[in-house]
Structures are given as C-alpha cells and as structure tokens.
Amino acid sequence: MSSGGGRAARWALVLLTLINFFNYLDRFVVSALVESLKRSELRLTDAQLGSLASAFVLVYMLTSPLFGVLGDRGRRPILIAVGVGLWSVATAAGGLARSFAGLFAARATVGIGEAAYGTIAPAMLSDYYPRRRRGRVFAIFFAAISIGGAAGYIVGGLADQRFGWRAAFGIAGLPGLALALLCLTLPDPMRGGMEEDVSESGRETGPRRGPEAPAGGGWATYRRLLRNRPYVLTVAGYAAYTFALGALAFWMPAFLQRVRGVPQAAATVQFGAIVVVTGLVGTFAGGWLGDRLLPGLPEAYLWVSGWATLAAAPATLVAFVAPQPAVYIPALVVAQLLVFASTGPVNSAIVNVVAPAERASAVGLSILAIHLFGDVPSPRLVGSISDATNLQTAFLILPVAFAAGGAIWLYAAWRGSKT
Numbered sequence: 001m002s003s004g005g006g007r008a009a010r011w012a013l014v015l016l017t018l019i020n021f022f023n024y025l026d027r028f029v030v031s032a033l034v035e036s037l038k039r040s041e042l043r044l045t046d047a048q049l050g051s052l053a054s055a056f057v058l059v060y061m062l063t064s065p066l067f068g069v070l071g072d073r074g075r076r077p078i079l080i081a082v083g084v085g086l087w088s089v090a091t092a093a094g095g096l097a098r099s100f101a102g103l104f105a106a107r108a109t110v111g112i113g114e115a116a117y118g119t120i121a122p123a124m125l126s127d128y129y130p131r132r133r134r135g136r137v138f139a140i141f142f143a144a145i146s147i148g149g150a151a152g153y154i155v156g157g158l159a160d161q162r163f164g165w166r167a168a169f170g171i172a173g174l175p176g177l178a179l180a181l182l183c184l185t186l187p188d189p190m191r192g193g194m195e196e197d198v199s200e201s202g203r204e205t206g207p208r209r210g211p212e213a214p215a216g217g218g219w220a221t222y223r224r225l226l227r228n229r230p231y232v233l234t235v236a237g238y239a240a241y242t243f244a245l246g247a248l249a250f251w252m253p254a255f256l257q258r259v260r261g262v263p264q265a266a267a268t269v270q271f272g273a274i275v276v277v278t279g280l281v282g283t284f285a286g287g288w289l290g291d292r293l294l295p296g297l298p299e300a301y302l303w304v305s306g307w308a309t310l311a312a313a314p315a316t317l318v319a320f321v322a323p324q325p326a327v328y329i330p331a332l333v334v335a336q337l338l339v340f341a342s343t344g345p346v347n348s349a350i351v352n353v354v355a356p357a358e359r360a361s362a363v364g365l366s367i368l369a370i371h372l373f374g375d376v377p378s379p380r381l382v383g384s385i386s387d388a389t390n391l392q393t394a395f396l397i398l399p400v401a402f403a404a405g406g407a408i409w410l411y412a413a414w415r416g417s418k419t
Contacts, residue, residue: 008187009128013137015182016121017144019084022176023114024148025155026091027056029172030107032156034254035264036165037103048100050383053250054376055104059111061371064119065222068364071120072191072221072357080124081183083116088176095169106169118367123359126351127189132294134351135301139287139344146279146340153253153272157264192356221361230353230416234302235366237408238346239373241309244401245339246375247382248316251391255320259392260328278333282340290345301345301352302413310406312338317399320392339402346409 030037030052037044070079090109097103122138129137152172159168225231256267286304293300315335322328354362378401385394 008189012128012186012189013125013140015179015186016080016125017141019080019117019176019179019183020121020141020144021148021151022084022179023087023117024145025152026087026110026172026176027114028149028152028249029091029156029168030094031250031253032153033160033165033168034251035257036160040165042097042100042103044100046383046387047380048383050250050380052104052107053246053379055108056111056114057246057371057376059108060115060118061111061368061376063112063115064364064367065361066364067116067119068361069221071116071123071360071364076120076124076188076360077183077186079116080120080186081180083113083120084176084183085113085180087111087113087117088173088180091173091176092170094173095166115364115367119360119364122347122351122363124189126359127191127193127356131352132291134348135287135291135294135344136284137287138347139284142343142347143280143283145343146275146283149249150272150275150279153275154269157253157267157269157272161264191359221358222365225354225358225362225365228353230412231350231362231366233408233412233415234346234349234353235369237306237309237405237412238350238366239370240401240405240408241339241342241346242370242374243378244316244398244405246371247378248395248398250375250379251382251386251395255391255395259390260323260325274329274333274336278336279340282337283343285337286341287344287348289341290348297417299413299416301349302409302416305342305346305349306406306409306411306413308338308341308406309402309409313399313403313406316402317396320395320398342409 034049037049038046067079067083087110090106090113093109094103094106097106122141125137125141126134155172156168159171163171252271253264253267256262256271257264260267262270286308290301290304293304297303312335315331315338319328319331319335322331350362350366351359382391382394382397385397
C-alpha cells in the first residue's frame with residue numbers, strides 16, 4: 001500500500017487548496033461590501049444583508065447531499081470542474097444585480113456550484129493520502145478558508161473603494177474559470193485505496209473498511225450515516241461551531257465599523273489581516289497537534305477541536321465587549337487562533353468514522369446539517385437582533401454557540417474513548 005504523497009497527490013492538494021482559496025474569497029467578498037450595499041440604490045436592510053449569506057448557504061446545504069451521492073459514484077474531477085465554473089460565473093453575476101431579488105438569486109446560485117466542490121474535494125483528498133497524514137493534509141486544504149476569506153474582505157474592500165461594489169463581484173469571480181479547466185487534469189484515485197494504514201501504535205484510528213460501500217446506496221447511505229453515533233455527534237458540534245463562525249465572518253467588518261468606529265477600508269483590511277495570520281497559525285497548529293497525538297489517543301482530533309473551541313468562547317466575549325483596542329484586538333486574535341485550530345481535526349474526524357465509499361455522502365450530509373442549523377439562520381438572526389437593538393448586543397449570542405460546539409465535541413471524544 002502506498003504511503004501517499006506522490007506527484008499526483010501533491011498536485012491534487014495544491015490545486016484543490018487553490019480552488020478552496022477562491023471558494024472562500026467568493027463566499028466572503030459580499031461581507032466586505034455590506035456597508036456599500038446598504039448605502040447603494042438597492043437600499044438593503046440589515047436583515048436583507050444577512051439573507052444574502054443565508055441565500056448562498058441555503059442552496060449550498062440543500063444541494064450538497066445530491067452531490068455527495070454523485071461524488072461517491074461519478075467522475076469526481078469532472079463534477080468539481082462543473083461546480084467551480086458555475087460558482088465563478090454566479091459570483092461575477094452579482095455585480096449585475098438591479099434589485100435585492102437579483103442579488104439574492106446570484107448568491108443562491110453560487111451555492112450550487114460550491115456544493116459540488118465542497119462535498120467531493122475532501123473525500124477525494126482522503127483517497128490520495130493515508131489516515132495518519134490527513135490531519136496535516138486537511139490543515140493545508142482548510143487553511144485556504146482563512147486565507148481566502150481574508151482575501152475576500154481585502155479584495156472586496158479595496159475593489160469597492162476603487163471601482164465600486166459591482167466591479168468587486170467580477171474581480172472576485174472570474175479567475176475561477178481557469179481553475180475549473182485545471183480540474184480536468186486531476187486523476188481520480190481509487191476510493192478507499194489508502195485504508196490499510198494504522199497508527200504508529202498499531203491501533204486503528206477509525207473503522208477498518210474496504211473500498212466498497214455497504215449494500216445499498218442513496219437514501220440507504222444516509223440512513224446508515226444517521227445511525228452512526230460518532231458521526232452524528234461530530235456533526236452536531238460542527239453545527240454549533242458553524243452557527244457562531246458564520247455570523248462572525250459575515251458581520252465582523254461591519255462590527256468594526258459601527259461599534260468600534262474603524263473606517264471601512266481599514267476595517268476590511270484589518271480583519272482580513274487578522275484572519276490570514278490566525279487562520280494559518282491556528283489551522284496548521286491544530287492539524288499538526290491532532291496528527292501528533294493520534295498514535296496514543298485515537299480520539300485526538302475531537303479532543304483538540306473540543307478544547308480549542310470551548311476556550312474560544314470567553315475570548316470572543318472579551319473581544320465583543322471590551323471597547324479598548326489594546327484589549328479587543330488581542331482577544332480577537334486569540335479567539336481566531338482557537339477557532340481555526342479545529343478546522344483540520346474535525347474534518348479529519350468526519351471522514352475517518354465512515355466507510356471510504358460513503359465519504360462524499362458523509363461530507364454532503366454534514367454540510368446540510370451544519371448549515372441548516374448553523375450559518376443559514378445565524379447571519380439573519382444577528383441582523384434581526386441588530387435591527388431591534390444594536391450589533392454589539394446581537395454578537396453576544398456567538399460565544400454561547402462556540403461553547404456549545406466545544407462541549408459536544410468533548411463529549412463525543414470522551415464517549416469514543418470509552419468504546
């Protein structure tokens with residue numbers, strides 16, 4: 001059995017990570033444009049602005065299970081190429097919107113394209129690399145979340161300032177078309193081809209299964225996943241985590257402008273810089289620590305995710321309530337480091353507790369759940385509370401959600417260690 005990491009695997013990791021960068025750039029470019037959209041001829045309310053994030057996520061989560069089934073059975077590079085091309089065109093189309101409905105439709109269409117990529121790419125990477133290396137591999141892949149999200153804030157903010165919000169959508173979206181073509185150069189690895197690896201201690205770090213799926217597919221696959229207790233608990237914690245992170249990512253530039261008085265361009269660049277640094281350091285540290293602890297601690301990925309996310313709750317609370325920059329900026333940095341430390345480990349945990357031939361379906365179902373209960377309702381809820389009170393008050397629900405996510409993951413790790 002190959003140990004993984006050959007030329008094809010390295011090329012796949014590089015290309016899929018680069019695509020993930022643009023994935024999150026396109027997702028978060030709208031966050032940098034919130035204040036301009038509010039002042040534009042569209043005259044959007046905070047609730048409508050929050051709905052733009054929900055529109056994308058709603059379609060993304062509803063179509064992910066479909067692409068999960070397709071990804072477990074079809075040609076994955078072709079499916080990814082189609083998805084990347086579709087979301088890139090839809091992002092650029094947002095700049096042509098003449099009404100809230102038009103912008104809402106464009107952002108919703110982005111979700112279809114990203115569902116194809118978001119479900120299939122992690123499962124595909126799992127078939128390029130063995131179990132014992134996935135924490136670090138996913139740390140690299142998911143580091144693009146922070147870098148791409150930060151680039152969305154920075155590129156969107158600077159393009160908005162120089163060319164206007166309409167041009168910002170086009171600048172963000174169109175480069176993805178070249179990446180869609182490059183996807184067609186990827187080989188499609190055998191499903192489950194890396195599953196004979198075990199930890200250095202000789203203990204299995206997840207269920208030992210072959211490349212073939214259990215009998216029955218489609219809805220039978222999803223019924224099996226819903227009976228998989230470790231999988232369900234991991235996804236439940238992920239939903240609470242995503243509730244907080246989704247609202248934080250969407251509203252934080254506006255929070256810095258309204259509540260802290262930071263100018264618009266500085267707010268997007270300042271928060272973007274924090275996200276880049278903390279995302280890189282936190283994501284790589286979490287992935288490295290999970291892999292490091294795995295040989296002697298089979299539930300290491302969940303322990304790392306749980307403790308880091310639980311500790312992020314008080315740090316975010318300080319960042320939201322302290323008025324002094326000397327206090328809230330360091331608190332925000334610490335909170336972001338802890339939040340991003342979960343990214344690689346929790347996604348490794350998800351793919352390791354299911355059969356190899358069902359991984360795309362498992363990722364698709366997890367995307368549906370974490371967004372349905374996470375960042376579909378949270379940006380609009382924060383916007384609605386802000387309309388009724390103020391944005392600082394609305395932000396106080398987010399530390400509670402982080403604490404809940406961390407607690408669920410710790411319970412799942414404890415329960416797994418007893419079996």
